[in-house]
Amino acid sequence: MSAPVSGGDRLSAVRAGMAADGIDALVLRPSPDFRFLGGRGDGFLVVTMDGAAETADPRPYLPPGVRRVGVDPEMRVRELFGLAVDAELVPAAQVLAPLRLRKEPYEVAMVERAALAADSVLACAPELSWFGATERAMATRLRVLALEAGCEEVLSVRVTAGPGTAAPGSAPSDRVINPGDALLVSLSARWDGYCAEVARVFAVAEPPEDYDAVYSVVVAARHAGMAAARPGVPAAAVAAAVAQAVDDSGYGRFAAPGAGRGVGLGSDEGPRLRADDDTPLEAGMVLCLEPAIYVPDLFGARVADIVACTESGPRPLTTAPSSLPVLER
Amino acid sequence: MSAPVSGGDRLSAVRAGMAADGIDALVLRPSPDFRFLGGRGDGFLVVTMDGAAETADPRPYLPPGVRRVGVDPEMRVRELFGLAVDAELVPAAQVLAPLRLRKEPYEVAMVERAALAADSVLACAPELSWFGATERAMATRLRVLALEAGCEEVLSVRVTAGPGTAAPGSAPSDRVINPGDALLVSLSARWDGYCAEVARVFAVAEPPEDYDAVYSVVVAARHAGMAAARPGVPAAAVAAAVAQAVDDSGYGRFAAPGAGRGVGLGSDEGPRLRADDDTPLEAGMVLCLEPAIYVPDLFGARVADIVACTESGPRPLTTAPSSLPVLER
Incomplete structure (x- = not known):
């Protein structure tokens, strides 16, 4: 090695x-x-x-x-x-x-710092006033919080509510956030050179039907992917573990392709957590695991968490809550 | 035309x-x-x-x-x-x-909106707590204010205090802002596609010796450049008017080269307000006028203002205060 x-x-x-x-x-x-x-x-x-x-x-x-x-x-x-x-x-x-591909210990610590900063901003979500605000306004609010938390640079902030959550990658719009909405929030930021992305899912006042179940599948897939991230296995095995967990739930046809990628000085670097990447995982690699399910016209759920590969197994640097957080009015 | x-x-x-x-x-x-x-x-x-x-x-x-x-x-x-x-x-x-090069009326209005937003942020300067803060912290504060003012994107924020003001273009550092410092602040932002930059000069508690005088020269140079920005004259004539005003004051050897450039969808576009640009000015051009004087090891002063060329002459979209603003504790 x-x-x-x-x-x-x-x-x-x-x-x-x-x-x-x-x-x-x-x-x-x-x-x-x-x-x-x-x-x-x-x-x-x-x-x-x-x-x-x-x-x-x-x-x-x-x-x-x-x-x-x-x-x-x-x-x-x-x-x-x-x-x-x-x-x-x-x-x-x-x-x-x-x-x-492989990071030195101080580099892992820097990604962890970026991840914790991003996560701490999303942890503030329940205290913010979402009801009646636009996606765009909330994205700006989160961007400001990230800068105030000390992030050197905010690479992207996504806030999507309602059926739009089923369209991955859409930019924050002027849509107003309403009770009953699914809510997808992600924040990618740089801390003294190193990057991390964290994505979280919320329900506004009350989850849409079946949204709890989909959230559980995504969290289970994240867990399965994390457990698979061990030195010696190919990157594709992590993607396979995530895909398997989604397939087992019956939501397989709505699964997003791939399960994530490496992070470090770049927010999107190797290895690729995809079926076609046989790069062997090694201690010192840092991954952004991001399983997602997108049910067209209904809703989508995506969580992104950071995990470091170590000799003794995966070490999660962030962890999404295991039950769906509900934002109260 | x-x-x-x-x-x-x-x-x-x-x-x-x-x-x-x-x-x-x-x-x-x-x-x-x-x-x-x-x-x-x-x-x-x-x-x-x-x-x-x-x-x-x-x-x-x-x-x-x-x-x-x-x-x-x-x-x-x-x-x-x-x-x-x-x-x-x-x-x-x-x-x-x-x-x-030439903007439509709605485009001039968009640059004006960006300029007013940037200027309004710098107009808040006297209300902020500068004493004992670092350049970097204040730059972040201004960046946040610009986003809260509705700017789509903050292209750059510069905060420089003390003798560092004589080194144009330096990034905000961890230097603490102290009484007696010269202070140079600039903000470049985008509003719905269109850009503007505004730069302002301050003294912290008390101006350094001669700083008042240098500020007056820069403001007079800005005024001379603005007055020269008329349809039909070459862009170089604006640069010449600015250079003449600085030369007349005896500070000529400390003058920054050039007097500015065009702004619009880009923050740095044609025409160039330089001796070698003979592009004729036309109604519909929008300029960032930015005369500056840098006295090595002592201080620098730069103001940047936006002016629109119209058939009936220059129309200033922003205007720096005519006397040096002093930030009180």
């Missing part, structure tokens, strides 16, 4: 990856990869086989005759045009993504 | 620009250009000579044999790689930037 790539070793591990892929230089911008390699400012980070520089203008740092450059996937096209380099451009992620 | 490009005419004006530049397709992402052409969602907008589509996957919409594609400068490199198109890629801005 490989050790996570720690501070001083990162550059040498990156150069080994560059050599293997025939990449002469990496050009990174403020992004998870940039931060992973110690980038601190708002310029470019250029890594070559014999140097590394943070600079406002990467061009002088590219070796003469450079043939292949790994560029930051988060770089803007205008910055790429600004490079004006005559070389093959490939995604830097092919070198960096494998090195970022 | 050209009319601003209005809703229905935009696509035809864009196609004329594409034809002139030999561009077969534009691929845009959520960005000012995207919004200018009516993009509403979070996918791609593809414009060809005979169609326009908003889509999650632009590839099927690219004409066969496409030779030259204008790509959104705000697009991410990972999205560009995802296109996997064998064509020459050029910045879409070469077609769109000229069309976005």
